[in-house]
Amino acid sequence: MQGRLSSPVSARLAAVQSPIIPIVMDLYRRHPGTISLGQGVVGYGPPPGVADRVARFCETPAHHLYQPDEGIPELRAAIGEKLARENGIDPAGREIMVTAGANMGMLNALIAITDPGDEVILPRPYFFNHEMAIRMAGAAPRIVSCRPDHQLDLGAIAAAVGPRTRAVATTSPNNPSGATYPEADLRAVNALCAERGLYHLHDEAYEYFVHDGARHFSPGAAAGSEAHTIEFWSLSKAYGFASWRVGYMVFPAGLMETLLKVQDTNVICAPAISQHAALACLEAGIGYCRPRIEGFAPNRELLLDALAGLGDRVEASPANGAFYVFLRVGGGRPLDDMAVVRELIVEHGVAVVPGSAFGVEEGCSLRLSYAAVDRDTMAVGAGRLVDGLRAVIDRRSEE
Numbered sequence: 001m002q003g004r005l006s007s008p009v010s011a012r013l014a015a016v017q018s019p020i021i022p023i024v025m026d027l028y029r030r031h032p033g034t035i036s037l038g039q040g041v042v043g044y045g046p047p048p049g050v051a052d053r054v055a056r057f058c059e060t061p062a063h064h065l066y067q068p069d070e071g072i073p074e075l076r077a078a079i080g081e082k083l084a085r086e087n088g089i090d091p092a093g094r095e096i097m098v099t100a101g102a103n104m105g106m107l108n109a110l111i112a113i114t115d116p117g118d119e120v121i122l123p124r125p126y127f128f129n130h131e132m133a134i135r136m137a138g139a140a141p142r143i144v145s146c147r148p149d150h151q152l153d154l155g156a157i158a159a160a161v162g163p164r165t166r167a168v169a170t171t172s173p174n175n176p177s178g179a180t181y182p183e184a185d186l187r188a189v190n191a192l193c194a195e196r197g198l199y200h201l202h203d204e205a206y207e208y209f210v211h212d213g214a215r216h217f218s219p220g221a222a223a224g225s226e227a228h229t230i231e232f233w234s235l236s237k238a239y240g241f242a243s244w245r246v247g248y249m250v251f252p253a254g255l256m257e258t259l260l261k262v263q264d265t266n267v268i269c270a271p272a273i274s275q276h277a278a279l280a281c282l283e284a285g286i287g288y289c290r291p292r293i294e295g296f297a298p299n300r301e302l303l304l305d306a307l308a309g310l311g312d313r314v315e316a317s318p319a320n321g322a323f324y325v326f327l328r329v330g331g332g333r334p335l336d337d338m339a340v341v342r343e344l345i346v347e348h349g350v351a352v353v354p355g356s357a358f359g360v361e362e363g364c365s366l367r368l369s370y371a372a373v374d375r376d377t378m379a380v381g382a383g384r385l386v387d388g389l390r391a392v393i394d395r396r397s398e399e
Helices: 022-028 049-055 075-089 102-113 128-134 156-158 183-196 253-266 272-284 286-294 297-310 338-350 374-396
Strands: 095-100 119-124 140-143 165-171 198-203 229-234 247-252 314-316 324-329 364-369
Touching: 022 338, 049 156, 049 272, 075 095, 075 247, 075 272, 095 198, 095 253, 102 128, 102 165, 102 198, 102 229, 102 247, 102 253, 119 128, 128 165, 140 156, 140 364, 156 183, 165 183, 247 253, 247 314, 272 286, 272 297, 297 314, 297 324, 297 374, 338 364, 338 374
Parallel strands: 119 140, 119 165, 165 198, 198 229
Antiparallel strands: 095 247, 229 247, 314 324, 324 364
């Protein structure tokens, strides 16, 4: 008689939410003509120099061998120069590792610094992959709600620190809220971590995406931050480089041996051809990204203006960072946000992402992305969204 597995899947993984983007995008693909305001990507591709780098890649036979786990030297050097020039980060006491996207960097770090039962403080709304990574590493997310304006609640973060806390994780500009955290608040979190013996994990994937006078700040620029600050960046957003899977992390030098264990077991090295292509992105630099990011401004204004037509029935985030608007559908009977997402796709031809994936369980919240479509498509998509939300809200008031 054949034995039966007592538990067919890991209990740790069973507690991890399913990634929401594939779920929404599957529904989107099954309804042709739907306009996506869901997935967080930009509508442009990488710099022209990428093609030349890729064409020359095969000329060197050694490129087809395994490369250094921490990344090819040329790319790590270029990243170091960028961090010093743009982020004010002193390389002394730190190391750089190239990862297959910023998500890999976060998971690497969590595996390296936590043990089962440890806690990581995570402000809500949070990027769902961060919460998933904490659980996958065997740690527990200690959720702390942000203020109503989506800014950090510094008092609540400090109060949440306990005997098993290992780190505080922040993301600015924020996914999903579109909020940019002020320098003073990020310095305060970084100082709290230094005082309490914690790591500060900080995601900066949207560093170039700031609007309305908001300014980006890297906590690694703070004096004395080198011993406890781990930061993550991605080329996916700013350079239209999502499928190439290149990001990087900066961390205390003493963690290199431990992080190499994780990197070597998980991926060995980020794809070598992508790393060479990434050099072309950094050579093009912010001068390539800035005008394209500024080109999103009409989409953002169009979307916010359209939502304003719904009055106080919805509440939109300030959205001065990243390329998201986080929307709360207010009043009346609570709505199932995933049911609303499904209705918007099936009945109205517009896709968005439910707020519950980002930890917002009360009421109905939606994340809207405005960077992947042109202005004309944005106008149609915003119209469909407003019509769909109006129908949902009106029907609820009649029930």
